[in-house]
Amino acid sequence: MAFANQPSQDGTKLVSAGADKQAKICDLSSLQTVQVAAHDNVVRSARFFELPNSNSPMLVTGSWDKTIKYWDLRSQAPVGSVTCQERVYTMDVRNSLLVVGTADRYINVVNLQDPMKFYKTLQSPLKWQTRVVSCFTDASGFAIGSIEGRCAMQYVEDKDSRYVGCFPGGSKSIISNLHVQL
Amino acid sequence: MTTLFGTAASSTTTNTVGDLKNDVAVTSPPEDTTSDLVFSPTADILAVSSWDKKVRIYQIASNGASEGKHVYEHDAPVMSVDFSKVRCLP
Numbered sequence: 001m002a003f004a005n006q007p008s009q010d011g012t013k014l015v016s017a018g019a020d021k022q023a024k025i026c027d028l029s030s031l032q033t034v035q036v037a038a039h040d041n042v043v044r045s046a047r048f049f050e051l052p053n054s055n056s057p058m059l060v061t062g063s064w065d066k067t068i069k070y071w072d073l074r075s076q077a078p079v080g081s082v083t084c085q086e087r088v089y090t091m092d093v094r095n096s097l098l099v100v101g102t103a104d105r106y107i108n109v110v111n112l113q114d115p116m117k118f119y120k121t122l123q124s125p126l127k128w129q130t131r132v133v134s135c136f137t138d139a140s141g142f143a144i145g146s147i148e149g150r151c152a153m154q155y156v157e158d159k160d161s162r163y164v165g166c167f168p169g170g171s172k173s174i175i176s177n178l179h180v181q182l
Numbered sequence: 183m184t185t186l187f188g189t190a191a192s193s194t195t196t197n198t199v200g201d202l203k204n205d206v207a208v209t210s211p212p213e214d215t216t217s218d219l220v221f222s223p224t225a226d227i228l229a230v231s232s233w234d235k236k237v238r239i240y241q242i243a244s245n246g247a248s249e250g251k252h253v254y255e256h257d258a259p260v261m262s263v264d265f266s267k268v269r270c271l272p
Binding site: 010014017018024043057093 | 223264
């Protein structure tokens with residue numbers, strides 16, 4: 001394999017999170033699957049990330065048990081747990097930026113170099129339930145999608161969101177996934 | 183220029199909403215709602231999680247054809263998938 005010299009930062013592992021209150025990692029070369037995370041309720045989202053100056057990938061999981069947990073993939077217990085205001089509905093990671101969207105429209109911004117506290121907490125500028133958050137590719141901000149079919153662009157260091165719009169087509173439907181390409 | 187997913191740099195401004203004629207469906211798709219999907223950052227591999235409790239991993243060819251590569255199961259609906267990432271240079 002072309003990327004065999006890179007330590008697992010090459011898309012060789014897949015994480016999946018489920019309503020069975022756990023997350024599993026599948027190794028794409030051996031096709032072996034192991035449980036790597038556990039929560040007290042549905043695990044709604046899982047993302048890999050890597051801390052600067054570290055060679056080992058880590059995992060963050062967000063759950064309806066209102067916590068996000070960090071896992072280093074070596075031990076059964078989480079290396080850290082942070083309690084959110086409400087159930088976690090969506091998360092995304094880019095570089096050191098972690099964005100957590102919960103019920104009641106809370107959005108928590110975490111700097112993964114200081115992962116045990118919220119760098120910033122805001123209420124979604126959208127009127128309705130947050131369905132998805134997606135980081136900008138340069139980690140300067142993130143997009144928020146709601147169940148009403150609207151989308152907001154939010155810079156981390158800006159007080160106000162720059163743009164709130166509807167997707168073309170006009171139909172007010174749930175935004176399930178967003179991908180931001182700057 | 184015609185690409186797999188339609189005509190690029192077209193000068194016409196026709197409404198493309200609902201036009202599926204150039205879409206390619208995956209073979210053996212999930213049997214219930216798809217909850218999340220993600221492409222591998224390094225290979226033409228697509229992973230799809232579904233409410234049917236399964237995670238499906240497809241190899242995608244350049245013409246859009248898909249081939250099942252692996253499937254594994256949770257004890258309940260799967261909500262989210264993510265690939266380990268390529269290291270970002272500082």
